[in-house]
Amino acid sequence: MFLRQHWYVAALSSELSEQPMSRTILGEHVVMFRDSHGTVVALADRCPHRGYPLSLGRLVEDRLVCGYHGFTFDCSGACVAVPGQERIPSKLSVRHYPLVERGCWVWIWMGHGEPDAGTLPATPWLEDATNWSVVCGAVKIDGGFSLLVDNLLDLSHETFLHHGSIGTPEVAETPIEVETDQERRVVHVYRHMNAVQCPPFYSRTTGLTGQVDRWQDIDYYPPGFYQLNSGIAPVGQPPRPDGSDEHAFHMKIFYGLTPRTEDSVWDFWALARDFCVGDGEVDLFLSKMQAGVVQEDVDALNVLQRRLGSSPEMTEVSIKIDRGGLAARRMLAEMAHA
């Protein structure tokens, strides 16, 4: 059911410590923690003895001790101690998952074999504190993965679902352009709005008021990584042919879409900006604002999932604004087929 041969965001960097934590990812129970050197570790969260969650155990000298009968595992998942006997049966080891920590996110490889490091999505904006300030968060959605894809690929919903923060009438009114890059496996959705109202999200942080030029360019790398290149500039000062646009204010809004179960999904988000860098008050404002926006999405998708359960005849009608979402669905279907 899940696309396994991919990197997914597994946790915020700040969530992991020497206290083991459990998280369900692609239907699998995973325990994650940091060893005494700070390195992040992920193992299957199930003791092979009687199935007790290892996340309820304790980390003792970089070894995870099961809280039920004390079966003990090192950070590679190998069993190193059992109760009542010296000999350790060979099948007593648990799966180890590769993890990579990049900026505020920790990525997990859920596939078989060794991961290709080159396939990890690039997020330099999350790792460059000199030029970009970042706020981030994570939330569980009790709705299926595809509901979140639909949501993020069609931002016309901002006008209605997020009308107090980032949604202005022009977002819904403005037609989009969609491009699909089959080779690099990306779906692009472009929405450029000229001389439009500046939403509170930007006006309170940039000082720009009244009308602005605004753009929202989506790069979606199925299945798990989404990047929204969002920006505003004073009216009439568009990017130059060489791409430079020093009058503009930029935000990169990232989403890690990580299936949890067949009908729930983790929504990791991170927001990087190239203005007011290092300004803690702006951090706080944007963090609260974005968390509020994400919660509006969560509430809506939770409602949609419940409705899916109670009215299975889920017919749809699609219009032009849906072309981004439909392109994403097609690419996901091709990847599942392959």
Place this chain on the structure above:
Amino acid sequence: MFLRQHWYVAALSSELSEQPMSRTILGEHVVMFRDSHGTVVALADRCPHRGYPLSLGRLVEDRLVCGYHGFTFDCSGACVAVPGQERIPSKLSVRHYPLVERGCWVWIWMGHGEPDAGTLPATPWLEDATNWSVVCGAVKIDGGFSLLVDNLLDLSHETFLHHGSIGTPEVAETPIEVETDQERRVVHVYRHMNAVQCPPFYSRTTGLTGQVDRWQDIDYYPPGFYQLNSGIAPVGQPPRPDGSDEHAFHMKIFYGLTPRTEDSVWDFWALARDFCVGDGEVDLFLSKMQAGVVQEDVDALNVLQRRLGSSPEMTEVSIKIDRGGLAARRMLAEMAHA
């Protein structure tokens, strides 16, 4: 599963306003509201675009705007606006349900085709404030429709389940008479009690104390309408042959039985009386009293439904008091068969 070609009570009149509200009726999600003229409107509570509940949207100039992407519908269910384009696809409309407001109740037609206005149950007592005072309420029961039919058709339960309010020993002791009118599709159940104790429900409101003559005559119009013609009179002053009984105090207790899902049902009730008309204190007393009685039924039927789930071998033994309920079941089965 449901008998659809019928009128059902959908809401209390007081529940509907310009704020859309969602209600599940016969397994369908329905959104109801009042337009700017106060007219009640019911539409399918599902946007045809991506299935979001329209009840979470807003009413703007008598048009319902979906809260997710802004698809907009008029009061007939026709789509009148979509985001990002002018042209509106023809299949974008939602089902419109006929509603009729009568007294404190709003009725809905759940069937196909145009409803026959003549088939709407007559409730003149709810629409005649000069001669009848009315209190009403609505409650959801987490139990199947047939449990509520059983409950209302066999009032011997009053003695045990409602012994503090309307139940006296004589209700259970008194044999009943049952008549079935196949042509008009009514089940009648008569229970006449002479020289019996006056229950608190009546004694506190009529001033009658000690012994009274009391009667409970049920007219059940399957599936959704139930009328209990209840009355008391001083002992020895029975109705005359011409039906007049000016010494008596009358209550008409109405129930709208509206299936919600396969195993839950809406219980709308209304209580009209021809004494203490316009007396707000009596309104309050009877309203609280009846709400308490209904809640006792709700609690009992919720328990029964949970038991049905956990012990499926639901054998029954029926006795004479069950003849009303059995006649109702037979008529419902015939209607389902037809």
Place this chain on the structure above:
Amino acid sequence: MFLRQHWYVAALSSELSEQPMSRTILGEHVVMFRDSHGTVVALADRCPHRGYPLSLGRLVEDRLVCGYHGFTFDCSGACVAVPGQERIPSKLSVRHYPLVERGCWVWIWMGHGEPDAGTLPATPWLEDATNWSVVCGAVKIDGGFSLLVDNLLDLSHETFLHHGSIGTPEVAETPIEVETDQERRVVHVYRHMNAVQCPPFYSRTTGLTGQVDRWQDIDYYPPGFYQLNSGIAPVGQPPRPDGSDEHAFHMKIFYGLTPRTEDSVWDFWALARDFCVGDGEVDLFLSKMQAGVVQEDVDALNVLQRRLGSSPEMTEVSIKIDRGGLAARRMLAEMAHA
């Protein structure tokens, strides 16, 4: 699914009164109460009329009156009154379950036919207040019966799950001996620890500190009765060949394992000691301590059951400490087969 031809603990003696109480046992709804002589009674908790729980009714002159329509049953389960008529249909009776009260526990016979009194497990220690003081409790586990069997037959978990109270490192380290008595249908598990640390459970109540000899001898009588013969003695004063050991302190810890549904179980426990007999403070200390230990088991088994639901591929690896549990499983499987 259940082994029915057996005695099970149904309730604590202190739980039963003239107020009827409902309990699900082996998937059946049972109502239990005491009649006016104090005798314990158990009947099927379902009125044969319309299925309402009799436990929601009232006991009137040793007759249980259904709270819905007043059908009335005597303590043998025979129906003695119905509403609205004199004649009582012959099929209107409910199942009567044999009960036996012994010390702090009430046992129920869930099988067909008359129970063989000789098959009731012997618990003289619970009925001899002169020589043994007893504390007891009952708790529901939202996990299957077999999880509790596994838990109780492998006490190596004490070291990890109960490390603050009864678990010391030696419990997990010490190998066990297992004996199976096919004829009497008992599984014995012996664990003898010499010169080990005295756990708080004992040190605070016996006054022994430092090192002690300690033993835990389990007698499990499948399916429903478990006895742990636990003791400590000063180091080097083992029982004599004739079994006498007047320097030792003894505790008998009993469990009644009573399946509730396919995936939940009642855990009745009782703890008898032959020291500090009649000392209320020690009663209180041990009662709180044991209730805490049991709650740790409950929490663990609830977690395991939820995990069983979400990861059905329940492979296991067993080692030497599991021999007791595996022997119990085999005996249960043989009994189910027979």
